Amino acid sequence: MIKQLRYTKWSLLVFIFQMNISCSSAQPKTDGNEQKVEETIEETIVLGNRRLNEYLPFLKNKRVAIVGNHTSFIGETHLVDSLLALNTTIVKVFSPEHGFRGVADAGEKVNNEIDPKTGLEIISLYGNNKKPSTQQLSDVDILLFDIRDVGVRFYTYISTLHYVMEAAAEQGKRVIVLDRPNPNGHYVDGPILKRSQKSFIGLHPVPIVHGMTIGEYANMINGELWLKNGVTADLTVIACENYSHNRLYELERAPSPNLPNMKSVYLYPSLCFFEGTPISVGRGTNKPFQQIGHPSMNSFSYNFTPKSNVGAKNPKLKGESCFGIDLSSLTEEELKKWDQLNLSFLIRFYQQYPQKDKFFTNFFNLLAGNKALQTAIKAEKTELEIRNSWKEGLERYHIVRNKYLLYD
Numbered sequence: 001m002i003k004q005l006r007y008t009k010w011s012l013l014v015f016i017f018q019m020n021i022s023c024s025s026a027q028p029k030t031d032g033n034e035q036k037v038e039e040t041i042e043e044t045i046v047l048g049n050r051r052l053n054e055y056l057p058f059l060k061n062k063r064v065a066i067v068g069n070h071t072s073f074i075g076e077t078h079l080v081d082s083l084l085a086l087n088t089t090i091v092k093v094f095s096p097e098h099g100f101r102g103v104a105d106a107g108e109k110v111n112n113e114i115d116p117k118t119g120l121e122i123i124s125l126y127g128n129n130k131k132p133s134t135q136q137l138s139d140v141d142i143l144l145f146d147i148r149d150v151g152v153r154f155y156t157y158i159s160t161l162h163y164v165m166e167a168a169a170e171q172g173k174r175v176i177v178l179d180r181p182n183p184n185g186h187y188v189d190g191p192i193l194k195r196s197q198k199s200f201i202g203l204h205p206v207p208i209v210h211g212m213t214i215g216e217y218a219n220m221i222n223g224e225l226w227l228k229n230g231v232t233a234d235l236t237v238i239a240c241e242n243y244s245h246n247r248l249y250e251l252e253r254a255p256s257p258n259l260p261n262m263k264s265v266y267l268y269p270s271l272c273f274f275e276g277t278p279i280s281v282g283r284g285t286n287k288p289f290q291q292i293g294h295p296s297m298n299s300f301s302y303n304f305t306p307k308s309n310v311g312a313k314n315p316k317l318k319g320e321s322c323f324g325i326d327l328s329s330l331t332e333e334e335l336k337k338w339d340q341l342n343l344s345f346l347i348r349f350y351q352q353y354p355q356k357d358k359f360f361t362n363f364f365n366l367l368a369g370n371k372a373l374q375t376a377i378k379a380e381k382t383e384l385e386i387r388n389s390w391k392e393g394l395e396r397y398h399i400v401r402n403k404y405l406l407y408d
Contacts, residue, residue, distance in 0.1 A: 045249060048178035048215065048238035049074050049146050052086075055176055055238050059088050062141040065132075067094045067125075067164050071148035071253050079146050079178075080118060090120060091139050096147060096160040097126045097256075126156075130200065131163035134171060142174045148255045149214045151182035152269045153193065154201040154367050157255075158217055162203050165221060169231040176236045179215030179406070181249035183265050187211060187339040188401070190269070192393035193369035202369050207390070207397055208341060209269050212404070215239060219404040237406065244408040248336055257311025264289040266335035267327055270342040276364025279349055280306055280322045284315025292345060293324025296354050302326045324349075343383045350377050 048054075049072070064083070066072070072079040083090060093100060093115065100115070100122045113122050123129070123136060132143075143164055149157050161177075168175045190208025204226055210217065215237035222232045243249070254260045259268055268289050274281045282291040284306030291304055300323040306315040325345065353359045360374050368374065376386045 043242040045181060045243045045247070046241035047074075047180050048240055049079055049180075051238055051241070052082075055144075055178065055236075056086065056088075058174070058176060058236065059083070059142060059144070061089075063089050063091045063139055064142050064144055065092050065094060065137070065140040066090060067096075067143055067145040067147065067160070069095050069100055069147055071255055072146040073253065079144075080115075080120070083144075084118065090118075092121045092123060092136075094123050094125050094132060094136075094143075094164070097156045125160050125163065130160070132167040137167060137171050137173055140173055142176060143168050144176050144178065145214075145218075146178040146180075147214065148180055148251065148253065149182055149217075150255055150259065150265055150268060151184035151209060151211065152272070153190070153204075153206055153208050153210060153369065154272060155255075155268075156200055158214070159200050159203050161214065161218055162221055162226070165218065165233040165235065166227040166231065169227055169233040172234075174234045174236070175218070176238065177215045177218045178238050179213050179240050181240060181243050181247070182211070182213050183249055183251055183262065184209055184269060185211055185213060185245050186248060188394065188398065189340045189390075191368060191370050191373060191390050192397060194371075197366055197369050197371075199366050201366055205397075207394060208369065210401070211245065212401060213240070213243075213406065216401075216404050216406050219406075220400070223404060224400065239406050245405075246408070258283055258288040260286075260288065262332050263328060263330065263335060266332070266338060267330075270338075270345065271327075273343075273346050273364070273367055274349070276361050276367045277346075277349070277359055278316075278353075278361075279324070280304075280315070280317045282306070283312040284309055284318060287326070287328045288312070290328040291324060291326045292349065293322030294349075294353070295320045295322055297323045297349070297352060299352065300324050340387070343386060347377060347383060351380075 066080055068079055074082050080090060080093060112124055115122055125132065145161060145164060147157050149155065165175055188207055188209055188211035192207055193202045193205050204221070212220065218235055218237060221227065222235050225232065227233070250262055251265065259265050271281050271289050271292060274292055279292055279294050282288045282304065285291065285304050293300065293304060295317065302325060303321050303323045305321050306318050308314065308318065350356065350359050364374055365371050372389065373386065376389065
């Protein structure tokens with residue numbers, strides 16, 4: 001059943017107007033002699049979802065499914081509420097890993113449900129149902145995708161994008177991606193995924209940090225014919241305004257429960273390797289992906305104890321005192337300067353772990369996208385030697401990536 005909410009048109013127009021006001025109105029400073037001092041003023045980045053005039057015409061008289069979650073906000077109003085207020089016909093919502101409200105654990109099964117506010121059906125695209133079925137899309141004309149990504153291959157929102165595009169291509173539905181900056185979009189690094197390690201945490205032959213917005217990535221999926229049987233989606237990307245890959249973008253909302261702030265977002269590409277080892281990355285604490293440790297590493301003085309919390313109901317090493325390193329002491333300004341993966345933590349913990357033959361789990365190679373990284377660390381290769389082994393693959397990837405960039 002189609003549910004719609006109606007709001008006062010005037011209040012909505014005021015809201016839209018406020019959302020599009022430029023915040024870059026800084027005034028020139030003056031010194032003691034009243035001489036003007038030049039100041040660089042950057043224009044405010046405008047997200048694709050704020051550019052309503054660009055995509056509302058596509059939605060007129062169409063049945064729309066939103067692919068979104070807790071990050072799908074225009075200012076302080078959820079995209080679903082904003083479009084319902086404009087009398088858009090929304091028939092359902094699809095949500096990725098962590099669920100529509102973004103509180104489910106990594107890997108946790110999320111059931112379908114009915115949104116209590118709107119009455120819309122929310123269908124989980126995680127677990128056994130990663131790809132919208134023919135039945136689920138039978139009453140849909142357009143899939144509108146608006147999810148915050150962090151620019152890392154094993155962050156599963158881009159895999160959800162893949163399967164949404166694939167289902168749409170197979171069933172003749174249109175996909176519109178509302179683009180957003182990628183907080184790790186200022187660099188590209190890591191080994192290219194090998195076909196043998198393909199999984200939901202890595203579907204495409206890209207490096208770990210791919211350096212693209214979600215819209216650019218969608219164009220690459222289409223252009224490189226990565227969808228099943230080489231089908232291509234009827235795809236439209238609503239680009240951001242005033243963004244470039246040289247501009248750092250700080251997130252206004254946590255993209256998932258264990259990436260609560262920008263420090264964790266910047267550290268995530270380097271620390272997620274530990275998810276394929278016995279080492280804790282701080283899930284179950286107030287500093288996930290900002291600290292690493294294990295009970296056996298008592299040569300370190302710093303320690304933390306994982307406990308059950310929202311987004312980590314049963315964290316690794318729950319209730320055990322883990323000794324290791326606190327990286328939350330790094331400032332955001334320091335982390336912003338990272339322009340490559342940091343392997344030093346992984347190499348150091350492997351070398352000091354008392355049972356090296358049990359350090360790597362089967363999950364590690366899926367995260368790395370190959371078997372070579374594990375082999376190199378076991379062979380005591382230096383970080384530089386390992387990085388040099390990626391060089392050729394990264395050069396080829398840059399050629400492919402450049403074809404789909406929407407921003408400088």
